[in-house]
Amino acid sequence: MNRNGPIALIFHVLFLSFLLAPILIVCAVAFTSQGYLSLPTEGLSLRWFRAIGDNPEFIRAFKDSLLLGAVSSTLAILVAVPAALAIARHQFFGREAIQALFLSPLMVPHIVLGIAFLRFFTMIGLGGTFAGLVLSHVIIILPFALRLILAASTGMDRAVENAAASLGASSWTCFRRVTLPLILPGVASGWVLAFINSFDEVTMTVFIASPETTTLPVRLFLYIQDNIDPLVAAVSAVLIFLTVAAMLVLDRVYGLERLLVGKGRD
């Protein structure tokens, strides 16, 4: 009985088509040989992918996005690991409040954070700087990293640590040689999820990025607001290809479901 009937399968196909349609059309339009937006009915062409090379601002924004994602997720991990260990394995006054504070950026709309950071960074002289972008991104991606590290450190076996300590390991050795390897899968997936969230962020970043220091999604967004041409379709298509490639690797190595749902079946 636990099979899908024909109606369910039709629904399923329609649902997947709905999800894929806009992504496929971007990739299709990117291959057009015409000078305007059209489907590549006259034959495939790579002219718009070559055109990306003539627009170095997209390439620079892409590099800035990668660097921003890497730096801010690394910083977020450095802050989140000790915090997760404190929350997962200590009973102390204010524990719940501290956890709620660390997860609170999930509840604040990014538009509000953008406005708040624009005002704050302008005042303290970080407006439009890379440092400002990094700091703001650390705040919004920390909850994602924290949740996965928290899950990993709550689930681990404390007896191993106690054994190490009773055999004379110092607490630093104990952390480095026992605790860290045990929570490493959580830390690694936390870094990846943080990186993805930083890389895709546009709403908050559009407020605090400057023309000199900006990210690829913000550059794309501002470009699209003025005009839509095959060039943005080509840039988006490259972004989609890279994301799909990263996704397949991620799914093979870690499991996409485990990363996004937080717990896997296997």
Next chain:
Amino acid sequence: MAASTETHLSGTKATAPPPRRPRRWPWTPYLLSAPGLALFAVLLLVPLAMTFLLSLNSFSFYGGIENVWQLGNYADIIADSYFHEVFLRTFRIAAVVTLLCALFGAPEAYILRRMKSPWRGLCLLIVLGPLLISVVSRTLGWALLFGSTGLVNQGLMGLGLIATPIEFMYTETGVIIALTHVLVPFMVLSVWASLQRLDPQVENAALSLGAGPLTVMRRVVLPQIVPGILSGSIIVFALAASAFATPAIIGGRRLKVAATLAYDEFLNTLNWPLGATVAVLLLIANVVIIVGCNRLVERRYKQVFE
């Protein structure tokens, strides 16, 4: 901190038999979370407090921002029907998007769970994958489908469903469709998570006891996944109400929602206090809805969460 704990430990080791559990220094958890606390205090609480203070300031075209403390901006928004319209539209769009996500996302999660192994993984990848692709790229896809290529209208007219093209760009319909596409994976995820707790054998038991498929759906499956649908709805509603990039691209400057209104006040009109007021109202609405609904859902479905 590590050094002090270390000397403490070796001190006890020399005199007494090793303790079963290393003694904990009472300040350890605070020291461990101190970097994060400092970061969040300076970079989250201070900027948010400053935004609230900014919303109390006044603004004039010639004098700029004036440092006075008053509730004039809030009074303006409450009195002006233009702002009513924008906020009403924002919540209307969010409500319809939430409904559509629940209507399509919940059955899809159930269908996915009943699929066989290789297909299930592949389909799950297609459903969750869009979450990792930039919102801007996905919305660009809808702009292409609605506008430039007009593929959606061509398709609908080709099928004979409509006689004249529907206007999708710069309309609520277009924004709702694109936002549903952006947010429906969250609903599938949420329902999927609640389905993990449902044992397929319970369905089989109900069937073998003579229940029809509809009864099984209504009495066995639905009660289990309703909490998933509700918590998914909270996420989708909150994200839809504060969505920015999608309404900005599909809705354009003509069809404003709260987020694009705040953006315009900040970066085009330069009326920062008014923009901050819109932001504060959006934040309050968001927090009230998320916290309030979570409480309700958790109280009503306590036994499911335990």
